[in-house]
Amino acid sequence: xxxxxxxxxxxxxxxxxxxxxxxxxxxxxxxxxxxxxxxxxxxxxxxxxxxxxxxxxxxxxxxxxxxxxxxxxxxxxxxxxxxxxxxxxxxxxxxxxxxxxxxxxxxxxxxxxxxxxxxxxxxxxxxxxxxxxxxxxxxxxxxxxxxxxxxxxxxxxxxxxxxxxxxxxxxxxxxxxxxxxxxxxxxxxxxxxxxxxxxx
Amino acid sequence: xxxxxxxxxxxxxxxxxxxxxxxxxxxxxxxxxxxxxxxxxxxxxxxxxxxxxxxxxxxxxxxxxxxxxxxxxxxxxxxxxxxxxxxxxxxxxxxxxxxxxxxxxxxxxxxxxxxxxxxxxxxxxxxxxxxxxxxxxxxxxxxxxxxxxxxxxxxxxxxxxxxxxxxxxxxxxxxxxxxxxxxxxxxxxxxxxxxx
Numbered sequence: 001x002x003x004x005x006x007x008x009x010x011x012x013x014x015x016x017x018x019x020x021x022x023x024x025x026x027x028x029x030x031x032x033x034x035x036x037x038x039x040x041x042x043x044x045x046x047x048x049x050x051x052x053x054x055x056x057x058x059x060x061x062x063x064x065x066x067x068x069x070x071x072x073x074x075x076x077x078x079x080x081x082x083x084x085x086x087x088x089x090x091x092x093x094x095x096x097x098x099x100x101x102x103x104x105x106x107x108x109x110x111x112x113x114x115x116x117x118x119x120x121x122x123x124x125x126x127x128x129x130x131x132x133x134x135x136x137x138x139x140x141x142x143x144x145x146x147x148x149x150x151x152x153x154x155x156x157x158x159x160x161x162x163x164x165x166x167x168x169x170x171x172x173x174x175x176x177x178x179x180x181x182x183x184x185x186x187x188x189x190x191x192x193x194x195x196x197x198x199x200x
Numbered sequence: 201x202x203x204x205x206x207x208x209x210x211x212x213x214x215x216x217x218x219x220x221x222x223x224x225x226x227x228x229x230x231x232x233x234x235x236x237x238x239x240x241x242x243x244x245x246x247x248x249x250x251x252x253x254x255x256x257x258x259x260x261x262x263x264x265x266x267x268x269x270x271x272x273x274x275x276x277x278x279x280x281x282x283x284x285x286x287x288x289x290x291x292x293x294x295x296x297x298x299x300x301x302x303x304x305x306x307x308x309x310x311x312x313x314x315x316x317x318x319x320x321x322x323x324x325x326x327x328x329x330x331x332x333x334x335x336x337x338x339x340x341x342x343x344x345x346x347x348x349x350x351x352x353x354x355x356x357x358x359x360x361x362x363x364x365x366x367x368x369x370x371x372x373x374x375x376x377x378x379x380x381x382x383x384x385x386x387x388x389x390x391x392x393x394x395x396x
Contacts, residue, residue, distance in 0.1 A: 002235075002240075002256075005240065005241065005254070006241070008254065010254075010256045012256065012258055012281065012283070014260070014263060014264060015264070015266070016263065016264070016266050016270065016273060025336075026336070029336050029337060048341075050339065050341060051253070051254060051285075051340075051341055051342075052208065052210065052253065052254060052285040052338075052339065052340050052341070053338075053339045054210045054212065054283065054335045054337065054338045054339070055335070055336050055337045056212050056333050056334065056335045056336055057336050058214065058333055062333070063214060063216070063275070063277075063279065064214050064215070064216055064279075064330055064331045065216070066216055066313045066314030066327075066330060066331075067313055067314050069218070069219075069313055070216050070218075070219070070277055070313045070314075071219070071276040071277060072276070073275060073276055073277070074276070075263070075273050075275075076271040076273050077263075077266075077270075077271070077273055079263060081212070081281075081333070083212070083256065083283040085254045085285070108337070112266075113266040113270045114266045114267050114270060130264060130267075131264045131266075133258050133260060133281070134258065135256040135257065135258040136231075136232050136235040136236065136257055136258050136259055137235040137236075137238050137244070137246075137256065137257045138254075138255075138256045139240075139241070139244045139246040139247070139252065139254065139255045139256070140241070140253070140254045141247070141250070141252060141253055141254070141346045141349070141350065142253075142346075142349055142350060142353060143241050144353075145349070145353055147341050147342070149353065150341075150342055150344070150349055150352070150353070151341070151342055152356070153349070153352035153353045153355065153356040154342060154344055154348070154349070154352045156352065156355065156356050156359065157348075157351070157352040157355050157356075160355060160359065160382070164378075164382055167375075172370070172371035172372055172375070173371065175371045175374070175375055176371040176374070179371070179374055179378075183363065186359075189356070190356065190359070190360055190363070
């Protein structure tokens with residue numbers, strides 16, 4: 001089981017959907033004028049601890065079949081695959097989804113068989129746990145960094161680029177003033193969250 | 201289909217694993233054993249595919265029973281699920297997998313149905329594209345590439361070192377330390393000079 005890499009945790013779940021419900025989910029996702037996909041992404045941005053997340057629909061006749069050696073699948077249901085990369089514990093993550101984004105989660109998962117809704121929290125956690133798959137290998141290029149670490153570091157980098165360009169011709173006294181102002185501007189970018197990253 | 205978002209590409213694969221016995225166990229168990237032998241973090245074979253932000257591999261033995269009154273579904277094959285987030289084009293990424301992870305890919309994927317090996321680039325790419333599942337909703341929190349993220353994290357560490365080391369120092373010393381940091385020539389503990 002390999003569901004963690006440094007500060008990051010991976011959840012993988014697979015939930016069944018009646019084919020008639022799958023069609024409704026596809027139609028909802030495709031209805032861009034309703035902003036379904038966009039709203040879901042806006043919701044995820046608000047949580048600010050998810051690096052990457054995806055939902056994919058696997059039709060019951062769309063499991064890859066590559067040669068005659070492999071038996072054809074004969075399934076009743078389509079499947080909704082969910083993969084997320086986030087910071088924090090599993091419990092904190094599901095709690096956040098339930099408390100902050102219940103409508104967003106229901107929009108996506110209400111088409112899955114026996115989905116209990118994102119509220120109350122206990123049946124929601126039980127549902128996710130019952131449909132969760134452990135990973136056999138999990139990799140991160142920057143395991144020591146949370147999403148906020150990454151975004152703060154990127155913001156700091158932009159500030160340093162700008163400071164380097166604007167300070168090169170300053171006299172020492174002016175440089176000192178600009179440096180102090182820079183430190184005030186970027187003080188929030190120097191914080192880290194969670195376990196202190198070491199060596200990466 | 202939404203495999204791309206915010207400068208990232210989400211590749212999702214379901215690779216059927218061969219049924220039947222292999223070396224006294226199953227191909228799926230041998231895949232698991234191979235994955236368990238991979239190093240972690242910088243020692244993972246995926247570290248060589250350096251456009252990869254995060255990736256997971258999991259053996260899917262069967263689908264889950266949703267409970268009464270749902271029907272019981274069962275898969276007739278096991279699948280190797282791969283979910284990876286990277287920057288750049290799919291074709292280039294698959295070529296990196298083929299050329300930079302050759303041994304690890306061979307050791308895992310030779311247990312998979314129809315895997316053509318790593319010697320033929322076109323066949324390799326075609327195989328993985330046949331195993332690809334398109335994403336319905338994809339989210340990536342930041343548009344930076346892996347290299348940009350790593351550079352920014354390094355810069356933050358170095359900047360904190362400079363700020364701490366130059367507290368109370370004269371502007372010339374601070375400027376010199378900052379310049380050395382930006383040039384990559386800053387030596388830890390080497391901030392000197394000035395009236396302090």
